[in-house]
Amino acid sequence: MMHYINPLINQRADPHLSLGDDGYYYFTASVPEYDRIELRRARHITELSCAETVDIWHAPSSGPYSSLIWAxxxxxxxxxxxxxxxxxxxxxxxxxxxxxxxxALGCHAENPCNGDWKLLGQVDSGIDSFCLDATHFKHHGKSFYVWAQKDPSIAGNSNLYIATLKTPTWLDSPAVCLSVPDKSWEQQGFKVNEGPAILLRNNKVMITYSASATDENYCIGLLWADTRSDLLDPNNWHKLDDPILTSSVEREIYGPGHNSFTCDEQGHDLMVYHARSYTDIKGDPLWDPNRHTRIKHVNYGNDGLIKPDLPE
Incomplete structure (x- = not known):
């Protein structure tokens, strides 16, 4: 398996790395200024760190989506x-x-880095509250939308929800709550479930997610359901009792979280996530720019689930 030098990309939090049907890897993430969306692409993952960055959208000077552009x-x-x-x-x-x-933004270009991106609109979950970190996956001919949102009736910052999609911006089913931060490791600093990422392997639909405050307490948990089950039924989902990725003092990697998944050139599964190299953060961790994109291979246990591991 390919060995990757970490960090893969400096000062890019909430990384999303995917392999397109055109054979290119595409990367985007939150930039430290939180004022725009950038894309980069490369034939090989190792080339992404020096690939050209293209700003495909800038936040307007005012309005409902003019500030804090995240994930x-x-x-x-x-x-x-x-x-x-x-x-x-x-x-x-x-x-x-x-x-x-x-x-959501949309474009029809063959190469999204050269696309004419247009705002498609807001994705209304049916709950008018703080929400973020949307992702998408296809399964059994359906498009699913998974995200994090605050329920005013539930203590904490955010829970995880799922629904099917009718269009890129319209849900085709009611929002279903899959997880609330009910374990101690999900409640350090803040009660948080956010940053879902989807991996379909070993007859399971797995959702990794981030929990707790965005300092060294940040960590990654795991939900899973059988691929044959009704994914809109919360009773079919299970949560691991412990996180699968946490800070490592020995390796000086702190606050691993907000991951995505892709495959390397040989087809091995990879987890892409962000982390810091220190814990002495001045002020609010959100304004500290040094969450760097890192990458590691995914290992599986005998049960087919992602195996708990150390960050790399």
Whole structure:
């Protein structure tokens, strides 16, 4: 298996790396300024660190999606390229939370780095509250949308939800809550379930997600369901009792989280995530730019689930 030098890309949080049908790897992430969405592409993963970055969208100077552009993800669905992202009208915190909502951009270009990107609109989950970190996957002919959102009736910052999609911006089913931060390792600093990522392997649909505050307590947990089950039934989902990726003092890798999945050139599964190399953060961790993109191979246990491991 290919060995990767980490960090793969400096100062890029919430990384999303995918392999397109055209044979190119595409990368996007939150930039430290939180003011735009950038893409880069390369034939090989190792080339992404020096690949040209293309700013495909800038936040407007004002309006509901003008600030704090977080966690973009590039997907190909409904015969077009789509980028999901979260944005807020400003940096104001109301009732302990930012005011993010979920949005989508679209383009029909063969190469999304050269596309004419247009705002498709807001993705309305049916709950008018702080929401973010949307992702997408296809399964049994259906398009599924998974995201994090605050339920005003549930204590904490965010839970995980799933629904089917009718279009890139319209849900085709009610939102179903899959997980709330009910374990101690999901409640360090803040009660958080966010940053879902999907991996279909070994007859299982697995959702990794991030938990707790975005400092050294940040970690990655795992939900899973049988591929033959009704994914919109929360009773079919199971949560591991312990996280699968946490900080490592020995390796000086802290706060691993907000991952995505891809495959290397030989078809081996990879987890792409961000982490810091220190714990002495000045002020709010969100304004510390040194969450770097890292990459590691995915290992599986005898049960077919992602095996708990150390960050690399």
């Amino acid at each position: 973009p993800e590039l997907h190909n669905l409904f015969d077009q390229w789509v980028i999901y992202f979260a944005a807020a009208p400003n940096r104001e915190i109301v009732d302990g939370l930012f005011q993010h909502r979920m949005y």
